[in-house]
Amino acid sequence: MKVLRGAEVFFEGALQRLDLAFDEEGIHRIGPDLDVDGEVLEAEGLVVLPGMIDAHVHFRDFHEAHKEDWETGGRAAVAGGVTTVLDMPNNDPPAVTPQILREKREKAERSPVDFGLFAGITPENLPTLGELAREPRVVGFKLYMGETTGGLVIARRSLQREAFRRVADTDKVLAVHCQRPGRPEAEDVEIALDLAVTTGAKLHLCHLRTREGVQLAYEAKRDGVDVTLETCPHYLYFTEEDARERGTLLKVNPPLASPEDRDYLWEALAEGVIDLVASDHAPHTLEEKARPYEKAPFGLPGVETTLPLLLDAVSRGRLSLQRLVEVFSQKPAERFGLRDKGRIREGWRADLMVVDLEKRLLLRREALRTKCGWSPYEGFPLRGWPVRTFVQGREVFRKSED
Ligand code: DOR
Ligand code: ZN
Ligand code: ZN
Numbered sequence: 483m484k485v486l487r488g489a490e491v492f493f494e495g496a497l498q499r500l501d502l503a504f505d506e507e508g509i510h511r512i513g514p515d516l517d518v519d520g521e522v523l524e525a526e527g528l529v530v531l532p533g534m535i536d537a538h539v540h541f542r543d544f545h546e547a548h549k550e551d552w553e554t555g556g557r558a559a560v561a562g563g564v565t566t567v568l569d570m571p572n573n574d575p576p577a578v579t580p581q582i583l584r585e586k587r588e589k590a591e592r593s594p595v596d597f598g599l600f601a602g603i604t605p606e607n608l609p610t611l612g613e614l615a616r617e618p619r620v621v622g623f624k625l626y627m628g629e630t631t632g633g634l635v636i637a638r639r640s641l642q643r644e645a646f647r648r649v650a651d652t653d654k655v656l657a658v659h660c661q662r663p664g665r666p667e668a669e670d671v672e673i674a675l676d677l678a679v680t681t682g683a684k685l686h687l688c689h690l691r692t693r694e695g696v697q698l699a700y701e702a703k704r705d706g707v708d709v710t711l712e713t714c715p716h717y718l719y720f721t722e723e724d725a726r727e728r729g730t731l732l733k734v735n736p737p738l739a740s741p742e743d744r745d746y747l748w749e750a751l752a753e754g755v756i757d758l759v760a761s762d763h764a765p766h767t768l769e770e771k772a773r774p775y776e777k778a779p780f781g782l783p784g785v786e787t788t789l790p791l792l793l794d795a796v797s798r799g800r801l802s803l804q805r806l807v808e809v810f811s812q813k814p815a816e817r818f819g820l821r822d823k824g825r826i827r828e829g830w831r832a833d834l835m836v837v838d839l840e841k842r843l844l845l846r847r848e849a850l851r852t853k854c855g856w857s858p859y860e861g862f863p864l865r866g867w868p869v870r871t872f873v874q875g876r877e878v879f880r881k882s883e884d
């Protein structure tokens with residue numbers, strides 16, 4: 483048994499000075515001055531949060547292991563306070579068959595981070611979605627409405643409808659990439675919402691980035707549509723103006739939006755209009771990013787920087803700690819059916835993270851774990867960093883003094 487002592491624990495919606503006794507089976511006791519035998523972990527002056535859950539990463543591996551693999555991606559995740567990742571299927575080879583899902587599981591099970599998987603949808607595998615839904619670790623399906631990395635696109639409306647219908651039958655969540663190149667986001671959001679209404683599919687809108695798209699989705703949610711809204715740190719921190727300046731480094735799909743959209747996303751996040759934040763960790767090497775603009779790949783790494791960025795936002799008063807925990811732990815756990823995760827409770831999993839809200843550091847390339855080796859946030863001075871991470875009670879990360 484381990485006993486975290488002296489920390490402020492985020493428990494039942496607020497920071498409370500409590501001890502926490504846990505092991506690999508879960509959280510055993512929470513209370514003031516616990517009288518429990520075990521290894522004492524002093525955490526005076528620190529804060530304990532439930533492990534963060536990143537509902538949108540691309541951990542590559544297989545034929546793209548030079549960009550990231552489950553080992554490096556996992557180490558990056560836990561260094562960023564993330565204890566569970568949900569991985570996207572647009573790999574080489576794509577995760578669209580039971581066989582590839584099994585091979586991916588085998589790699590992921592050796593990673594320090596816990597995981598769930600999205601299965602991809604192609605015109606060919608539509609009849610097999612029921613079977614894919616029963617594969618262990620599958621939390622949902624991903625449908626790409628527009629062309630992007632990996633070529634998993636379902637462009638025809640009739641096929642999209644069939645995909646929504648078949649996913650609805652499985653009761654899993656359908657995560658949708660609503661962005662055809664050159665179209666306004668809201669146009670594709672509207673199509674996805676209509677399909678969700680007519681088929682009853684549980685819809686998750688990935689990486690929303692415009693006011694119009696968010697508002698349309700939120701109105702539908704208020705009208706009772708089963709939909710959740712995701713945004714990503716790059717839409718909160720960068721705009722199309724930055725993209726023009728920094729070229730391929732900020733080339734991402736969907737593309738960055740206007741400063742007004744960025745400001746609106748912060749409000750929508752603080753007010754609960756947006757349900758969750760996910761990194762959309764999409765690592766590519768700097769060599770690949772150095773290609774001429776048209777040939778450079780879409781995507782930015784982010785799994786290890788999302789929490790420090792959100793903690794910094796808390797220190798600046800842009801976001802409450804409560805909202806941070808909701809959008810990056812509680813909500814993703816609830817939406818994707820991750821049992822006993824997303825909150826600190828007796829009997830729940832000991833996926834925990836200790837943070838130092840006062841620690842100030844520059845985000846440095848040398849400190850990154852991702853195999854792609856860079857971050858668009860290098861040089862950002864951030865206040866608030868994870869210092870220890872536990873996945874199922876096992877310590878998987880401890881910050882060295884730097
Ligand atoms: O920028 C992106 N990168 N958008 C996507 O849809 C895919 C992702 C990737 O896998 O690189
Ligand atoms: Zn996407
Ligand atoms: Zn993505």
